Amino acid sequence: MMPMEKFIRAAGLAALLGASLALSACANKQNDAMASAGASTPGSQQDFVVNVGDRVFFESDSSELTPQSRATLDKQVQWLNQYAQYSFTIEGHADERGTREYNIALGARRGQTVREYLASRGIQSQRMRTISYGKERPVAVCNDISCWSQNRRAVTVLNASS
Amino acid sequence: MAAGNPSSFLMTRRRALALGAGAGFAAMSQRALAAVRVDITQGNVQPMPIALPNFVGGTQADGDVASAVTQIMTNNLRRSGLFAPIDPQAFIEKISNPDAVPRFPDWRAINAQALVTGRITRQGDGRLKAEFRLWDVFGGAQQAGQQYFTSPDNWRRIGHIMSDAIYERLTGEKGYFDTRIVFIDETGPKERRIKRLAIMDQDGAGVRYLTRGDELVLTPRFSPSTQEITYMSYGQGDPRVLLLNIETGQREVVGNFPGMTFAPRFSPDGQRVIMSLQQGSNANLFVMDLRSKATTRLTQTPAIDTAPSYSPDGARICFESDRGGTQQIYVMGATGGTAQRISFGDGRYSTPVWSPRGDFIAFTKQGGGNFGIGIIKPDGQGERLLTSGYHNEGPTFAPNGRVIMFFRDLGNGPSLFTVDITGRNEQKTPTPSLASDPAWSPLLS
Numbered sequence: 124m125m126p127m128e129k130f131i132r133a134a135g136l137a138a139l140l141g142a143s144l145a146l147s148a149c150a151n152k153q154n155d156a157m158a159s160a161g162a163s164t165p166g167s168q169q170d171f172v173v174n175v176g177d178r179v180f181f182e183s184d185s186s187e188l189t190p191q192s193r194a195t196l197d198k199q200v201q202w203l204n205q206y207a208q209y210s211f212t213i214e215g216h217a218d219e220r221g222t223r224e225y226n227i228a229l230g231a232r233r234g235q236t237v238r239e240y241l242a243s244r245g246i247q248s249q250r251m252r253t254i255s256y257g258k259e260r261p262v263a264v265c266n267d268i269s270c271w272s273q274n275r276r277a278v279t280v281l282n283a284s285s
Numbered sequence: 286m287a288a289g290n291p292s293s294f295l296m297t298r299r300r301a302l303a304l305g306a307g308a309g310f311a312a313m314s315q316r317a318l319a320a321v322r323v324d325i326t327q328g329n330v331q332p333m334p335i336a337l338p339n340f341v342g343g344t345q346a347d348g349d350v351a352s353a354v355t356q357i358m359t360n361n362l363r364r365s366g367l368f369a370p371i372d373p374q375a376f377i378e379k380i381s382n383p384d385a386v387p388r389f390p391d392w393r394a395i396n397a398q399a400l401v402t403g404r405i406t407r408q409g410d411g412r413l414k415a416e417f418r419l420w421d422v423f424g425g426a427q428q429a430g431q432q433y434f435t436s437p438d439n440w441r442r443i444g445h446i447m448s449d450a451i452y453e454r455l456t457g458e459k460g461y462f463d464t465r466i467v468f469i470d471e472t473g474p475k476e477r478r479i480k481r482l483a484i485m486d487q488d489g490a491g492v493r494y495l496t497r498g499d500e501l502v503l504t505p506r507f508s509p510s511t512q513e514i515t516y517m518s519y520g521q522g523d524p525r526v527l528l529l530n531i532e533t534g535q536r537e538v539v540g541n542f543p544g545m546t547f548a549p550r551f552s553p554d555g556q557r558v559i560m561s562l563q564q565g566s567n568a569n570l571f572v573m574d575l576r577s578k579a580t581t582r583l584t585q586t587p588a589i590d591t592a593p594s595y596s597p598d599g600a601r602i603c604f605e606s607d608r609g610g611t612q613q614i615y616v617m618g619a620t621g622g623t624a625q626r627i628s629f630g631d632g633r634y635s636t637p638v639w640s641p642r643g644d645f646i647a648f649t650k651q652g653g654g655n656f657g658i659g660i661i662k663p664d665g666q667g668e669r670l671l672t673s674g675y676h677n678e679g680p681t682f683a684p685n686g687r688v689i690m691f692f693r694d695l696g697n698g699p700s701l702f703t704v705d706i707t708g709r710n711e712q713k714t715p716t717p718s719l720a721s722d723p724a725w726s727p728l729l730s
Contacts, residue, residue, distance in 0.1 A: 186566070222635040222649050222656075222678055223503060223722065224548040225605065225612055227517075227524075228561065228568040228589040231545060235566045254524070255545065255563070259501055264475040266696050 230255030343406025357444030366710030489715035627665035642686030
């Protein structure tokens with residue numbers, strides 16, 4: 124039914140495109156691992172994760188920044204100003220208690236809120252990119268409130284190549 | 286857009302079978318038609334007892350295929366909830382010549398109301414010939430008879446096509462068995478879930494994977510020609526709506542939008558794709574003409590407008606929006622303009638999808654920590670919840686509008702289920718691993 128050569132060629136291209144995404148996901152995981160290790164060179168990615176905090180959390184179905192989130196983002200601004208060589212991606216996420224399409228938009232809203240806050244504190248917009256993963260990339264996987272609250276987040280991911 | 290009628294390669298000929306009895310026989314079957322019939326509009330259907338003795342193999346070598354085709358038909362009719370196939374061990378008459386009039390008293394004795402007999406024969410030219418006759422047992426007459434020719438690879442489809450013919454004859458409604466489901470196959474742990482685009486027959490057979498799992502893919506939807514799928518994919522840059530030709534494997538990005546596009550769906554004529562475009566904090570609806578590539582904005586609100594779905598005549602669109610504070614269902618003209626909110630119950634309403642019959646819009650409803658699947662008329666009347674619990678999501682209609690498929694995750698990952706729009710006959714659809722985001726194809730032929 125399907126001419127397989129053609130399909131495989133198309134899929135092969137997809138594999139190439141997918142590779143970079145997978146790499147950045149690994150880098151993110153690595154950050155998490157190093158965060159627990161503690162040691163970090165000033166100006167390094169682990170320094171950002173451990174000593175600044177790479178993520179902020181949201182209430183259910185909300186994209187408003189809490190006072191705690193603003194405090195975290197203020198620290199991010201300070202660090203990002205000091206280490207201006209980094210560009211970064213703001214990943215917006217939602218917990219599983221929403222429908223797929225809506226959560227994609229909700230994650231985008233959260234990312235946008237963080238982006239606008241950082242911009243209002245003087246971070247240049249060309250350093251920032253946003254992406255929403257909706258409910259597709261939870262960090263905590265139980266089915267109760269302790270996990271959901273960790274998944275409603277926006278994560279500032281420094282670009283490894285910068 | 287490569288089209289191509291899927292039925293063209295399947296059946297070179299399809300003709301009615303009649304027994305030699307002539308006009309008198311036909312008149313008799315007319316009278317019988319009124320007698321044997323399932324009314325599927327009622328919520329509380331007593332399944333019709335039906336006998337499907339194994340089809341006869343035209344040659345010695347055809348016996349296995351004949352049995353397998355019979356099994357497909359038996360399974361389809363049973364799963365519809367409208368028929369109760371009788372255990373073959375109870376059969377008294379052994380059908381060895383499906384062209385001969387059966388011994389009706391033998392079938393009445395086991396209370397079969399309908400009887401299906403048939404034969405599968407490999408032809409000299411390599412094709413498969415499939416024939417069936419549907420008998421009204423109590424009326425003592427043939428109700429329907431058809432024969433089909435196809436390539437041997439299509440033996441499953443022949444089973445589904447004959448199931449549809451029987452379903453239509455006995456219910457008066459089009460069937461939905463010769464259809465496919467496109468869905469998201471899920472493997473791996475929840476925090477590193479691998480999602481692949483997959484396609485299978487409506488009964489779960491013949492699963493094929495259309496992507497490799499290196500890109501996150503979501504919400505696939507069939508084109509009306511069933512030859513293409515539109516879906517959301519995370520590749521490089523912004524996540525985007527893509528178009529995949531199932532036959533050729535060719536893929537293309539739909540439109541050149543400045544930002545993430547998602548929640549795509551075809552127009553009923555297959556000429557357009559409607560979707561959401563994320564712009565800052567807001568998602569708005571856009572439509573792209575696939576031929577001219579022209580894009581048109583349909584909504585402009587400081588809100589999340591998403592999950593659009595056309596009415597079957599293409600004149601209207603239903604979608605969800607939180608413009609009023611929470612997710613609710615709205616209906617507007619296909620070219621945009623004023624939208625009317627149609628959902629007013631307690632809770633939040635999302636993922637609306639218009640029935641191919643036009644009479645209902647199915648949705649996901651959130652409230653009290655539950656996610657239910659329900660239907661509502663396009664004017665907002667007659668809301669009915671079909672299933673509830675944590676967590677049901679993402680309804681899609683069978684082409685006859687009588688059955689809805691959705692996914693359910695009780696905590697260990699999602700699976701596919703079907704339920705009749707009456708709320709009865711809930712069934713799990715078998716998949717190789719976890720599965721979500723189903724979309725039902727139109728009839729293939």
